[in-house]
Amino acid sequence: MHWQPLGERNRQPEWMDQDGIDAAAHGQALQGLRRINAISGAVGCLFRPVQALAVALGSDRPLRILDVACGGGDNTIALAERCRRSGLAVQVDGCDRSAQAVAIASGHGAGPPKGSSFFQADVLVDPLPADYDVMVCSLFLHHLEDTDAVELLRRLGQSSRHLVLVNDLIRSPLGYGLAWVGCRLLSRSPIVHFDGPVSVQGAFRVDEAVDLADRAGLRGARLTRHWPERFLLSWRRPEQAMETP
Numbered sequence: 001m002h003w004q005p006l007g008e009r010n011r012q013p014e015w016m017d018q019d020g021i022d023a024a025a026h027g028q029a030l031q032g033l034r035r036i037n038a039i040s041g042a043v044g045c046l047f048r049p050v051q052a053l054a055v056a057l058g059s060d061r062p063l064r065i066l067d068v069a070c071g072g073g074d075n076t077i078a079l080a081e082r083c084r085r086s087g088l089a090v091q092v093d094g095c096d097r098s099a100q101a102v103a104i105a106s107g108h109g110a111g112p113p114k115g116s117s118f119f120q121a122d123v124l125v126d127p128l129p130a131d132y133d134v135m136v137c138s139l140f141l142h143h144l145e146d147t148d149a150v151e152l153l154r155r156l157g158q159s160s161r162h163l164v165l166v167n168d169l170i171r172s173p174l175g176y177g178l179a180w181v182g183c184r185l186l187s188r189s190p191i192v193h194f195d196g197p198v199s200v201q202g203a204f205r206v207d208e209a210v211d212l213a214d215r216a217g218l219r220g221a222r223l224t225r226h227w228p229e230r231f232l233l234s235w236r237r238p239e240q241a242m243e244t245p
Helices: 021-041 043-055 074-085 099-109 146-159 173-186 192-201 206-215
Strands: 064-066 090-096 118-120 134-138 163-169 220-227 230-237
Touching: 021 043, 021 074, 021 099, 021 173, 021 192, 043 064, 043 134, 043 220, 043 230, 064 220, 074 090, 074 099, 074 134, 090 099, 090 192, 099 192, 118 134, 146 163, 163 192, 163 220, 173 192, 206 220, 206 230
Parallel strands: 064 090, 064 134, 090 118, 134 163
Antiparallel strands: 163 230, 220 230
């Protein structure tokens, strides 16, 4: 890996994305990412709009949430637990194209009291289920070319009954420095050490993410910045277009 200027996106192949990745190395990397996600507080910024939606809907049925490209499922499970601790009735599931990731996530999240289910799906190819109130996507957008990123956002908007939440990295010198240091402090995985800074080089700036949402038809999407150099893009389906719960 070589330092590249951050003015333009510089997508490089990430080790985690390679086919045939060693299972033990994959598991170690996912464990490191679980620690990083917990410390970054990613679930906190996802929880608040989910809570607001639950209050607005006032439904007597559990709020259904799908975490797409969920990896090892750590954010999926953490979001489910945060909601339940706050008294929200939810069903939080996850999907990923990697069979290894789905197996790892299923081992962590299956059964009571977590109750999350995980299934294999390529979110850019396979049909997404249309019975989820909220579609969540964390730290996946930066893996994609611009056209695929627009397609992902379009698919999430079409499939979600009410709300789309996309949490991802911001491309900036601060973000790069935090990724370089944080990945080495919080994980021993060589995969995480390589992929963390590379992810920032391939990430979007805030204005670029807003443009992606516009191109995907998510008019009125809101974008807020969160520590550590991440953004949350949120889009609520217009009320007149909502299906009856």
